[in-house]
Structures are given as structure tokens and as C-alpha cells.
Amino acid sequence: MKVRDLPKKQRQIIHAWCMYDWANSSYATSAMAAIVPQYFVYLFTQAVGSELIFLGLTITPSAMYSIAVALSTAVVAISSPILGVLADRIAIKKKILCLYTVSGALITSFSIFVTYLPSSWFWLGVIFFFSNIAFSGGLVFYNSLLPHIAPKALLDNVSSRGFAYGYFGGGLLLAVHLGIIIMMPSDWTDFATRMCLMSVGAWWFLWALWTIKVVPEPTIFNPIKRMTVTKATSLALNELGKTFKELKKFKMLVIYLIAYVLFNDGIQTISTIAPAFGADTLKISTTFLMATILIIQFVATAGSMGFSKLADLITTKNALIVCLIAWCFIGIFGVALAPLTPSSENDYSYSLKFNQARGSYEILSLPELTDSQSDEFWKSKFGNLKEKDLISVDKSSELLNSVKSYDESQFSILISDGPLRSKSTIGPKHPSALDGPIGWWPKLIRTIFWSPLNIPVEYQFLILGIAVGLVLGGSQALARSLFAKISPETRSAEFFSFFAFMGRTSAVIGPVLYSLISIVTAGDNRLAILSILIMLVIGTIYLTKVNVEEGEITAQNEDNRIRSTN
Incomplete structure (x- = not known):
């Protein structure tokens, strides 16, 4: 069976359901992946500087950003199961989805004002905190609609x-944003960035x-009628x-959820x-990061459909x-990314050359200080x-x-000729300085x-x-469809909310673990990534224990029981 074999009305519903991914991926792509992390770090x-010392602890920008991710996902993890139970007893799935959508789009649009506030980085973090709650919460109820719009045989495909x-819709908007930021004069880059964030909210909502x-x-x-707030809360609990x-x-x-918590923690x-x-x-520039994420979007568009075909050949689980x-190898590869050590005059922050006639050194280049x-x-x-x-x-x-x-x-310096006899060095915080317990691996x-292939870090x-x-x-599509196959359709919001609870719990654990290790090791972000990779490996091993056929039978029996009693 293929989607084109379904009645026209059902095909329209599937298309409309997919359009929500088109809508909210503007936030996932342009805001959460491309702009907010880099803008927050900037x-x-x-x-504050490259790090903040708080109570004797060293907090890097990425660690602080990770804390905001963890706190926002924690809110969704706690609230989603309660709302999901209610959504299976009262017809409010779309109402909750609409509420999250409007809230998230509006809050994201407030980014236009962030630069006018004191401690702009803090307020951008606050905006991200609340908008990410809306984005993640909306996904719970969007996902819970999946079993109701497509037959089980087409869950992987849909x-x-x-x-x-x-990925395609988010990529289109990101391409527009990248063009705007590149074409804008440097003095307008900050305003262009905030305008792009505001347009994310508009795209998402419309x-x-x-x-x-x-x-x-x-x-x-x-269904339950005449539901009061007190009764609803009691029922949900x-x-x-x-x-x-x-x-x-x-x-x-249950086995799948345990595996999901572990591998989803790594992926997210x-x-x-x-x-x-x-x-x-x-130290990759915002423009290059955005361009990379744009390429990822279009590669992922083909990748998601390609793995759907692979699932048809070797089963969803396999x-x-x-x-x-593949994700495990990507994690190992990510830890090995390493800026090249300066090798030519243009690579150094400072470049000085001895002037024989004047008996002094001439500054050929120097960094722009902030x-x-x-x-x-x-x-x-x-x-x-x-x-x-x-x-x-x-x-x-x-x-x-x-400098040394x-x-x-974070600087480097090259001094040519003269009494100092052609010396060069890099600072302790220079991107190419690789220290820490696993610094040997990227080195x-x-x-x-x-270095032999002269491939820069970008x-x-x-x-x-x-x-x-x-x-x-x-990985995202197959994880969602595999859960839909082994969970009861008649309790979709309840189980997908529980699915979200487990997913958001793991999404809290990962960033918290990343932040803690980064802070404890005084900013060793590579070691923090390695700790996340370990959980991904364990989750992959645990997934092999899931018997999908047994899970499908159990889910079908539960559906038959509920339908026979109504």
C-alpha cells in the first residue's frame, strides 16, 4: 500500500499534517539550530567574555545555552503526560496544538527587541526558554495525531x-535568512539577525x-463531559x-522506551x-554555521525518505x-574536529616583521578587539x-x-626576523590549543x-x-513510527505524551550532563560530548532487545478491548 492509494480526503489530511512539520521546522532550523546558539554565544x-566564573565554577557560553535547553525541556517533560491523558478523554488535541503554536510564534517574534534590553544574552535565553517549551509541547500533540491519519502499514512512510x-521547508526559510545576513552591511548584521528570528514566528504561525x-x-x-479544572487535574494524575x-x-x-531515552539523549x-x-x-563564524545547517536540511530531506525505503527492505527496527x-561514528568524528595550527602569516592574529632601517618591528596585522x-x-x-x-x-x-x-x-602571533629571531606562539585559549583528557584524539x-589534507575546521x-x-x-522518523506501531491507537495522546515525557527527560539529562562536565572540567566541551556518546551506544545496544511483532500484538489487543467497551 502507498499513500497515493488512499482516498483523496485522507491524502489531503496527511498532506496538511505534514505541513505542520513544514511550519514549525522554521523554529527548529533557523532559530534553534542556526541563529540562537551562535547569537547567544556572541x-x-x-x-561576559569567553567564560563566566560563578561560585568558583567556569561556565562557557555553550554550557549556559545547554542549561536553557535542559530547563525548557524539563517543563515539557513534566506537563506533557498530564495534558496527554486529558487529550485522550476530551477532544482538545488540536486546541492544545494551536495554543502552543500561537504562544511559540509570538514569543519567538519578541526576539526583535532583545538588543534594547540590559544583559541581552540573558533575555535571549529567556525567550528561547519559553519558545522552546511551546515548540516541544506542540510536537507532542502533533505526533499524537499520526496514528489517526494513516494506517499502520504507512506509518514509516508518513x-x-x-x-x-x-527539512525542506525549514531549509527554504534558512536560505532566505542566510541571504539576508550575507547581503546586509556589517553594521546591520545584528538587526538582520533579529529580523530573521521574528520572521520565524510569522512562518511558524501562518x-x-x-x-x-x-x-x-x-x-x-x-469521552468525559463537564470537566472542571479540579476534576481534570485529578483525572490526569x-x-x-x-x-x-x-x-x-x-x-x-517499556524496553523500547528505555532504549529511546538513551539513544534519543545522544541524538538530541x-x-x-x-x-x-x-x-x-x-570559533566557526555564524554565516558558515548557517550555510552548513542549510546544507544539512536538504541532505536530511533525502535522508529521511531514503531510510523509509530502507525500513521497507530490512524492517523499521533494523x-x-x-x-x-552511524550516529555513534558521527559522535566520535565530532570530538575529532580540530582547528589547524597557524602555518602561514595570514593565519596568525598578530603578524610582526622586523624593519632593519628603523630597528623596530612593523605590525602587519592584528585582531579586532571586542x-x-x-x-x-x-x-x-x-x-x-x-x-x-x-x-x-x-x-x-x-x-x-x-599572547603566550x-x-x-585566544590570540596567536608570528614575529619575523630581527632580534627575536622569527618566533611564533598561540595563547592558552586559542582554538587550535587542544588540551584535556581526550585532547590526544583530535590532535x-x-x-x-x-593537516596533511589542509582541511580547515569549517x-x-x-x-x-x-x-x-x-x-x-x-532516526527521528523511524523512532516515531516504531513507537506508533507498538502503542495503542485509542490511547495515542496518552502514550505519545508518555513518549514525549521519556524523550524530554532524556533531552534534559543530556544537556545537564554536557553542562556539568563542561563546568567541572573548566570548559572541556569535547569530553562533555564524549559522555553523551556513551549513552547513545548503550541505547543502540538496548534497542536490539525489542520484539516489534510482540509489541504490535499487545497494542492491537488493547485497541480491541477499548473499542469493545464503547
């Missing part, structure tokens, strides 16, 4: 189709109207307790933190395992230097030693692969992005 660095719509108008509210098999008790009837579902954390890691640790194995706290020290000592200036040998030696020894130095890969990140695109859509 605002944080401008205001789920993958939805993700394909999302395209979502198609879904809300066309997709019908699913039939409620055991009681039903949620019953769900936990009844889980023992759904053995395969890596996907969410990667842009911030690129901006914070690898196709998902292939995806997860207003961040970490640059204040540098400005006090070297802020008056300009290109083409001549400085004494002693001043040149002082600059060389400061100042704890917050090794840089030595045997990146293109390393691009290669990683293409690999992510190939498996990202497939």
Missing part, C-alpha cells in the same frame, strides 16, 4: 514524509493554520498513575549543542539500528596598537609573552588527516554536517 561573549517536509484547519480532531472513544501501573502489560513498549543533545559547540569551541550506529571582559585586559595593554605601527623590540617581546601566557588569550586526527564541520543530515531525519 551576546554572552560580548557581555512519518518520514513529515520530516522531509520539515503555515500551521493549514494543519489546524484541515486535520480533524481524532475521535474520543471514552489518576490516569497517569494507571498508565505507569499498566506499563507492565506493554513489555516491548548532539543536534542541539553542535551549533553552540561550533561557535564556542571551534533501519533505526543502522541510523544509530568590548568583552576578556578583551579589557588586552585593550589596557595593547589597545592603542594599529596596523603599520612600529613598536620597539621590548614591546614586541612583551606582546609575544602576553595570559590565561584568557592525532589533525596530525594524520586534517570544512571539517561541513563534512560532519552532511553525515548528520543523512541520518538525522531517518
